[in-house]
Amino acid sequence: MDVYRDGMQVRPVGGNALLIEVDDPLAWFAHLDAERRAGRLAAVDIVPGARTILLDGVADATAVAATLRDTRPPSRPPSSSVPVELPVHFDGEDLPFVAEHVGESVDTVVATVLATELRVAFCGFAPGFAYLAGLPWTLPRLPSPRPRVPAGAVGLAAEFLGAYPTASPGGWRLIGHTDSPLFDVDRETPALLYPGRAVRIVAA
Known part of the structure; x- marks a missing residue:
């Protein structure tokens, strides 16, 4: 090393x-x-x-x-692409916990998510699962994962926001869901969200 x-x-x-x-x-x-x-x-x-x-x-x-x-640490460049819009229904069961944890109202939490341009930091966990960075909070995962989180569920964990492309176990704090297909093998680019892509959450 x-x-x-x-x-x-x-x-x-x-x-x-x-x-x-x-x-x-x-x-x-x-x-x-x-x-x-x-x-x-x-x-x-x-x-x-x-x-x-x-x-x-x-x-x-x-x-x-x-x-x-010999390379100086680069600064993060501004987004060079138009953000992809991800419509979200803010009906997640953990929204009250998130609001209490960050010391804000539910409405303020939703407004902050809608006002923040996010960037896909990396992908993993499941095909099409993107870790979106940019929010000002850090959220703990659930003490024990849920046995099944439905496809499209949108949640927060650590400093990231993520959406589940398929139903799976998961321990993220759920704030809503999206109806957008996050992963489709028949698309030219199967994953809707990929590293570096700018993302804007909009109210569905």
């Missing part, structure tokens, strides 16, 4: 991948994706996580690691 400037850590993963630990994965994802698009970074895939970026399929991991060592 090598530790670079500002605490960034780079670990080799096999022979042709690097795992990068950074403070702002969204900023680094945007920077590395732009470098790849410009032909300055040869990588098959760039996978952001909550605190990491995986560079997979790099031809020369040593050279890429050296380049990272």
